[in-house]
């Protein structure tokens with residue numbers, strides 16, 4: 001187990017907002033069992049969906065390292081992957097193995113654990129689609145035992161490993177698909193921005209959150225350095241010195257305005273810690 005006493009959480013937060021505190025890295029199951037005994041803990045993935053909104057926390061934050069960063073072939077099409085593995089690493093593994101099935105998700109900056117917990121998805125594909133089973137701190141779970149919905153699951157335990165099944169494809173076709181989805185992302189989303197991706201869930205597919213926010217005139221609107229992206233109005237970006245308080249202020253302005261003008265209650269997709 002590695003313990004970093006004065007870890008700067010803003011360094012790993014995708015929106016570059018965070019406090020300084022203790023970060024524990026669990027490298028194996030023994031470490032996780034010890035962490036389980038601690039009071040108030042919170043597992044972190046790649047911090048691309050969580051906002052550290054406070055200056056101080058009582059809880060212990062921890063991440064997965066060591067054993068949880070392994071990828072293992074169970075057979076040609078069935079892969080077991082550690083929950084701490086970054087999706088970018090996993091997609092590169094898939095390309096090398098000529099496995100197809102996750103091209104739509106390329107560009108999502110999460111870990112396997114965080115993406116399964118959020119049921120991350122894009123362009124009609126969700127990470128749960130190819131899932132076979134999960135290992136968690138509370139034991140093995142088949143996919144059929146887990147409830148998956150839009151950016152939501154009922155997983156309460158810590159995911160340690162996931163098993164996926166894919167089919168073999170042609171590398172040239174896989175690469176073509178990946179390029180297509182990267183292009184679409186570049187066209188619609190701000191690039192290299194400090195952000196947590198979509199801030200709100202889409203109330204319905206024909207009333208996407210970005211449209212509602214755009215309709216009420218908040219494109220580009222800022223609270224200090226925290227702004228509604230001019231390129232994708234459901235993305236909130238940090239121009240530099242934004243704080244958790246600014247982020248929450250902007251969220252409440254957006255929710256209020258959308259409710260007043262559209263009578264729709266926007267629900268956060270970003271998790272506020």
Ligand SMILES: Cc1cc2nc3c(=O)[nH]c(=O)nc-3n(C[C@H](O)[C@H](O)[C@H](O)COP(=O)(O)OP(=O)(O)OC[C@H]3O[C@@H](n4cnc5c(N)ncnc54)[C@H](O)[C@@H]3O)c2cc1C
Pocket residue numbers: 014042043044045046047048049050064083084107108109110111112113114115116117118119120121122151157158159160195196197198271
């Ligand atoms: C530029 C950008 C683009 C994005 N595009 C998309 C997109 O297209 N589609 C999409 O769905 N999302 C998108 N996101 C959001 C984000 O990447 C996903 O929600 C991703 O699933 C979060 O994974 P993470 O590892 O960063 O999790 P974190 O943000 O670290 O954590 C998210 C939640 O998962 C929990 N968690 C993390 N690891 C585990 C584990 N091992 N076991 C149990 N729970 C765990 C955390 O406790 C927390 O509740 C985007 C974000 C950015 C910044």
